Amino acid sequence: MTPPALHLSGIARIGGMRIFGPLTLEAPAGRWTCLLGPSGVGKSTALRLLAGLGDEVAFEGGAQAADGLPLTDRVALMAQSDLLMPWLDVLGNVTLGARLRGQRADEARAREVLARVGLTEHAEKKPHALSGGQRQRAALARTLMEDRPVVLLDEPFSALDARTRARMQDLAAELLEGRTVLHVTHDAAEAARLGHRILLMTDAGLQDVTPPEAAPPRPYDAPETLSFQGRLLRLLMETQ
Amino acid sequence: MTRALRITGVAVLAVLLWQALVTFTGLPRFILPGPLLVAETLWTSRALIAEHALVTSAEVLAGLGIGAVLGFGSAILLAASPLARTVLRPMLVFSQAVPVFALAPILTLWLGYGLWSKIAMALLIIYFPVTSAFFDALMRTPGDWLGLARVMGAGPSRVMWRIRVPAALPGFASGLRLAAVYAPIGAIIGEWVGASKGLGYLMLLANGRAKIDLMFAALIVLAVLTLALHAAVDAGCRRLLAARES
Structure with missing residues (x-):
């Protein structure tokens, strides 16, 4: 597109x-x-x-x-608040869009995107275990994932x-x-x-x-x- | 550990006060039996009390389980459908204006003297708190989350199950905690109105035969069961929410 x-x-x-x-x-x-x-x-x-x-x-x-x-x-949206769902880990949050549309979440691509924002090691963490900067990077990854x-x-x-x-x-x-x-x-x-x-x-x-x-x-x-x-x-x- | 100690301390103090009240007022044992006598009765009548406690427990657990499921479903229906809100919510609120206790004789008439009229009482008494706590939480989903979901192209049912319900689980948990305390009240009232089993029935029976010590023993067992149920529900809710967040 x-x-x-x-x-x-x-x-x-x-x-x-x-x-x-x-x-x-x-x-x-x-x-x-x-x-x-x-x-x-x-x-x-x-x-x-x-x-x-x-x-x-x-x-x-x-x-x-x-x-x-x-x-x-x-359109993809990224706001001041990271809008991460506290009950999903980073990977779950990054693939939220796909699951909300009833599509299969592409985990391999999600991990690729996480690598690009430098969150590879934090993929399985819940948002509350991340720093403010990491949370915003997770939000950026979610935005990129929407492509x-x-x-x-x-x-x-x-x-x-x-x-x-x-x-x-x-x-x-x-x-x-x-x-x-x-x-x-x-x-x-x-x-x-x-x-x-x-x-x-x-x-x-x-x-x-x-x-x-x-x-x-x-x-x-x-x-x-x-x-x-x-x-x-x-x-x-x-x-x- | 310190918490357990504190609770034990408070219990011991209460028993001492109770004994002091009996000793200093000189009330006869058929008005206020002392803790020792009640403990003795509790022990000697343990088989009888256990038999009735089992029946009451079954009523409470069934009422709690069915009420929780119905409350969960109703809250989601109300939150999902504006039509349901317009039609059902006024009915729900109006139904709360009818004292549930006043319904007990009718329920006994309809459902008989067995378990079901008591289960229905327990269910009726907890249905509203569970529904309204969960419904309120469902309606408080942060608007920004809903906006994000909309931009992502989510349909309403997926938004409900993937965002609104998980976000509202703490509200459902607080409804359940209240329900754990209310459900035994419903079952006991049901038993008072008409039953041949259960702690409520046993208390009435003991009262009628001036066995106040047995009545107190049953009362204590009921209180302990209620506390245990509340603690179990609370622990279950905590674990559920912790598993969700950590």
């Missing part, structure tokens, strides 16, 4: 209150788009609409793939410590390459490292900010990354 571009435009309201919009959001095919903005600006709502989850949202507009085909079965062309990330690294976060960013950038990624974050440093495209979302609407030339994941200590991070933060502070 070639990854499609994502397109969302409209006004979203919850219980009569405007959450965002009118705005138009485009995430180019096969690229990593960061949706950066302060809390409460409706970033996650936009992501949920694309995932087909916004039941609570009254949405006037459309959230779909740019190729016109439905996004169902083409969907579109990946929606909702602040997946924001609960991790700085070192673990930087490692997870590198790993995710490497493993999700070539897919259409929409990454919701409130962290300017993260957006500066990861985005091919960076959309700044504020109450005023969306603003496209051109990132440095270097391909993501950009080194966290490179002067261009740092100055761009500063610029993003400045924009975040100035736009209301």
Whole structure:
């Protein structure tokens, strides 16, 4: 499946209150788009609409793939909370999707994916026996196992410590390459490292900010990354 | 170990208080028999008490087992189907407004004097706590888990069996723990209303013949059985949940 571009435009309201919009959001095919903005600006709502989850949202507009085909079965989701089932071991969690669809779980592939995220030795452990970083890696493995062309990330690294976060960013950038990624974050440093495209979302609407030339994941200590991070933060502070 | 010691300590203290009450109030033995007399009766009438205790135990266990299965099934049905919720939930709540004790004579009329009217009483008394504890837990599945399952393309029945039920098992366990304490109450009330066997029947019989020591002995056996049942159910639930998580 070639990854499609994502397109969302409209006004979203919850219980009569405007959450965002009118705005138009485009995430180019096969690229990593960061949706950066302060809390409460409706970033996650936009992501949920694309995932087909916004039941609570009254949405006037459309959230779909740019190729016109439905996004169902083409999307994988990774959130801030790892959403691992505490009663399943890592392998069980990684293969959960297959079993939820009534398919046979491909254990060999699951172990391959676990090896790629560095969890080979933890395959038989339950989530509570893992560290925060390992749990997020298990969640990433589950996302990879789904093998969907579109990946929606909702602040997946924001609960991790700085070192673990930087490692997870590198790993995710490497493993999700070539897919259409929409990454919701409130962290300017993260957006500066990861985005091919960076959309700044504020109450005023969306603003496209051109990132440095270097391909993501950009080194966290490179002067261009740092100055761009500063610029993003400045924009975040100035736009209301 | 310390816990066992503490429990033994409390039991010894209770017996001493009981003896003190008998000694200092000078109550006659047909009103309040002392612990020694009750212990003696417990020993001399052990065959009689055991025979009746066995019947009550069978009633309680059958009521608990059937009630747990029915409660499990009902909670899943209610959680799975909005229609069932609309139709059945008001009925369930209304049924709780009828004191279960008041139903005992009717159950005896319908099911006779044998085991089944007592099993039905035990079942009725535990059905609601089991159903409602499990149902509440089923309705509290974290929304994010359900969202993830939906994005993964899961159908409602697989979401129920693979996510909602395992996530709600602790709720089912707390319902079962309550049920272990309630079920004997149901069986005893059933026996009071009409029976020819069981600890409840034995207590009424002893009361009628002013054998208060035998009544107390039966009461103590009943209490011990209830505690043992609760401890067994609790241990079973703990093991189940631990096996699920570790």
